[in-house]
Amino acid sequence: MKLSISHTTTYTYDAPVQYGLQKMRLTPVSDRHQTVLNWNLAIEGGTSELTCIDQYQNHCTLVQIDSGATRVSLTASGEVETHSSDGILGKIYGSAPLWHFKQTTDRTKAGSGIAELSRMISTSTGDLGELHALSNTILEAVPYRNGATTVTTTAEEALHLAGGVCQDHAQIFIAAVRHAEIPARYVSGYLMMDDRIDQDASHAWAEVHIDGLGWVAFDVSNGISPDERYVRLATGRDSIDAAPVTGLQLGQARETMDVSLQIQQ
């Protein structure tokens, strides 16, 4: 499936920015699931300083906000051909070893709730049936609800709040899977919802390493393994590592963010 994507993130500041950086992980890479046909980053109100590849092979672009700017907009756009892979990325490994994806992070630390969920997993080799069951249980316990959580909410917190968004679902799933000693990672990317061109937001899901299969993707929020409507952008241990944009600015200016995302065939 050929997907045409245009994704604009706009930051507005209530005072001129003296010095600020935005790190973009907004460049998809070709893999078994997807072939990037063309891709472009356009920056208004800022300058691209450099590109680099991080420890998870994400392609990053470091942007400096123009001095005195009150608005910076980052547009990633292009075309990606996706392939039907039944959510199986396979045995493709970067520099980060598998054991690294078994380690908890601040956002994916298991508390009593996650530990309880994790009991649904009986084997550390990863069983597709058990993992799908876990995914369904999480969605039942934590229905999709905007505003219940924030970007910094941890997996355990989201579980107790009993409501959350894709980031929370992915992190709860990852935390529970890791607690069962199975490698798991966070994926940020795009999902084309069939009924619309203007999408609400970028998406997030999880990948689990299953013996014999390699990396397999699970979208807890939608109760499925990702198909051709999904585009992978970045991966990491949690939502910090794989955030599409991470920013920092010096000074007093307060930042508000607005996202516009169009995906169509």
Next chain:
Amino acid sequence: MDTKPIHFDEMLAAEGSVRAPYHAYEAWFSKQNPSRLKAKSKDAEAFFRRTGITFNVYGKEAAQERLIPFDLIPRIISSREWTKLAKGIEQRVRAINMFLYDIYHRQEILRAGIIPTDLIAKNDAFLPQMIGLTPPGDVYTHIVGTDIVRTGEDDFYVLEDNARTPSGVSYMLENRETMLQMFPELFSQNRVKPVSDYPKNLRKSLAACAPPNCTGKPTVAILTPGIHNSAYFEHSFLADQMGVELVEGHDLRVVDGHIAMRTTKGHKQIDVLYRRVDDDYLDPLNFRPDSMLGVPGIMDVYRAGNITITNAPGTGIADDKAIYSYIPDIVEFYTGEKAILRNVETYRCAEPDALKYVLDNLAELVVKEVHGSGGYGMLVGPAASKKELADFEQKLRSNPANYIAQPTLSLSTVPIFVKKGLSPRHVDLRPFVLVSPNGIEITPGGLTRVALQEGSLVVNSSQGGGTKDTWVLEE
């Protein structure tokens, strides 16, 4: 003294004779008028006050800035002793750099089962942001200060590798400078290898680590956390001696994809940054967002090949005291050679059998935190009170993996100058090593730290230790 010293004294042998490296010095010393030496000792203190050599002690507000006491009796090492030591240190430093490269790439040493994976995987000092990054020349630890102790004529042990951020080199340089000023005649009677080239060599070594995208002559700078850091004097001293800029995080920013410092003529690109800021605080964009000490985005600039950070972030994993216990295996794994220098026997309290032994023998052991340094948070069993032992037992039981234990070594002594003449005190030695893609260079000697209290084994300056000039004699 009534009883014969059971410790190996490096100057005076047990039978009352003077050891060979000290012959010329002793001949000179025995002719000195003690009151003149006492006056010289005062001169030395005044000299240190003038040059501003002080250090800050954490947690002691009243005495924030202190002089590290200097003792005027040099510690003397023969050429033969030094050759063996230097060979052993070089081998160890080479292996540590190969280990660090491996840990952040294919982890062959874990696959081979030499080190348990969990020791790396669950280690806070393992820095994921370094995975897959290859620094120029595969060098991670550019500036090393290997702590060596001696227990006998030919018995040298490595106590710590200090691959992360060794400090104290300024004392090595100032101690020599002081000795040269106070006793110039000694340096014509003894052929002592010079140390004064260190700043020049450091600068050359750092410049040789320039990143792939540096064109032209590399610019070196030192990044300091600022005047409140305990080693601020050393940061400014080294910058001054090397003729490079001393900068703080707020002086730096990303310019044209590089890190640049503010100067009167605009921004100037930095190619090699000798940073004395800890990993966690180095880059608020990529590590701790609340850090005001670091440089936002520097890790991205580093990954893009536009700057070299020395020592490399993530190097601290080699200083972990549980990893230390594997260094002989590490040396053998990467170099195919047996380790020349010995390790102190180390009990990893994470292992149940070891923990049991440690708890049963606490009063005889030295217990250290795996990530500790500077003598903080450690227990010296033989010197501890019943209550201290009991408190430490609690700590050990609640978090055993946080500790290792070692037997109390009978450290060698070198005399210090006291009212009644000479009196033996325990010492250690920290030679300073420079590593660049061009090779490994060790300054002859290093910093000798000396416990000033009789019988004490704690030489750390933060715990009341002093220093001595350290001589390595020419052949």
